[in-house]
Amino acid sequence: MFNLQDKRILITGGSSGIGRQIAIHAAENGAIVTILGRDKKRLSDVFTELAGKGHNFFALNLTNEQEVTTFIKSQNTFDGVVFNAGIVEYSPVKFLTNEKIKTVFDINFNSTVILSQQLLKNKLIEKKGSLVFISSIASVIGIGGTALYAASKAALNAYTKVIATETAAQGIRANSISPGIVITPMTEQSINVSTDRSMDDKEKEYPLGYGKPEDVSALAVYLLSNASKWMTGSNLIIDGGLTLT
Numbered sequence: 001m002f003n004l005q006d007k008r009i010l011i012t013g014g015s016s017g018i019g020r021q022i023a024i025h026a027a028e029n030g031a032i033v034t035i036l037g038r039d040k041k042r043l044s045d046v047f048t049e050l051a052g053k054g055h056n057f058f059a060l061n062l063t064n065e066q067e068v069t070t071f072i073k074s075q076n077t078f079d080g081v082v083f084n085a086g087i088v089e090y091s092p093v094k095f096l097t098n099e100k101i102k103t104v105f106d107i108n109f110n111s112t113v114i115l116s117q118q119l120l121k122n123k124l125i126e127k128k129g130s131l132v133f134i135s136s137i138a139s140v141i142g143i144g145g146t147a148l149y150a151a152s153k154a155a156l157n158a159y160t161k162v163i164a165t166e167t168a169a170q171g172i173r174a175n176s177i178s179p180g181i182v183i184t185p186m187t188e189q190s191i192n193v194s195t196d197r198s199m200d201d202k203e204k205e206y207p208l209g210y211g212k213p214e215d216v217s218a219l220a221v222y223l224l225s226n227a228s229k230w231m232t233g234s235n236l237i238i239d240g241g242l243t244l245t
């Protein structure tokens with residue numbers, strides 16, 4: 001049921017953290033994977049870790065519409081896409097600027113809209129394809145200092161529901177995943193941000209502790225597979241119990 005045999009899967013931000021693990025896990029389940037990111041060396045390193053044959057990688061900046069258009073023109077259809085690339089930004093509201101708004105929304109939201117729009121317009125998503133948007137638990141709870149990150153991910157949740165409505169007639173499904181803290185290079189960067197509480201201290205709020213990339217990749221594989229064929233428009237929270245109570 002969870003088999004991805006010969007399904008062509010595109011993963012943005014496949015060079016690191018959660019995206020890297022989704023690529024590895026999808027390939028282990030038989031998928032033919034294409035990964036995107038800016039850093040060619042990191043993409044190439046992940047590429048060599050992928051089981052099976054036919055995989056590909058492209059270095060591009062997803063916030064550059066021209067680079068995205070060039071990539072789209074070179075592609076065949078996909079059975080699934082994981083919109084995972086993103087950045088985190090910590091600023092109390094009183095320190096926000098237009099530049100920060102643009103930087104965070106450009107990659108976390110705008111680039112996802114443009115890539116999905118181009119894929120659909122160019123008929124590059126197969127009927128019964130699956131679109132998976134990596135959101136965040138920050139989109140549904142108010143974590144101080146995360147205003148832009150949280151808002152960009154909440155926008156993604158809303159976008160997922162609308163795209164699910166618009167593509168259902170073609171059997172295409174769209175769902176978002178909202179993880180709590182998962183240990184990746186992104187969170188290691190957060191550890192260095194000075195806060196009044198240590199990461200160890202914050203982990204006590206997680207009944208099952210912080211997550212690992214494979215916790216999220218297992219859910220992504222489920223959403224990409226036929227096992228989830230009746231699921232669309234959902235936002236799946238996976239947070240080790242952070243929002244349990």
Ligand SMILES: NC(=O)c1ccc[n+]([C@@H]2O[C@H](COP(=O)([O-])OP(=O)(O)OC[C@H]3O[C@@H](n4cnc5c(N)ncnc54)[C@H](OP(=O)(O)O)[C@@H]3O)[C@@H](O)[C@H]2O)c1
Pocket residue numbers: 012013014015016017018019036037038039042060061062063084085086087088107134135136137178179180181182183184185186187
């Ligand atoms: N880790 C967590 O605790 C956590 C929790 C909830 C949600 N998430 C979400 O999960 C996703 C992955 O996070 P992660 O923790 O795995 O982060 P990560 O290790 O920092 O990976 C981010 C990925 O996005 C790519 N990327 C960033 N900007 C890009 C751009 N302009 N163009 C193309 N690629 C770009 C990066 O590649 P290059 O740098 O090479 O471009 C990298 O592959 C993000 O959307 C994040 O918001 C993470």
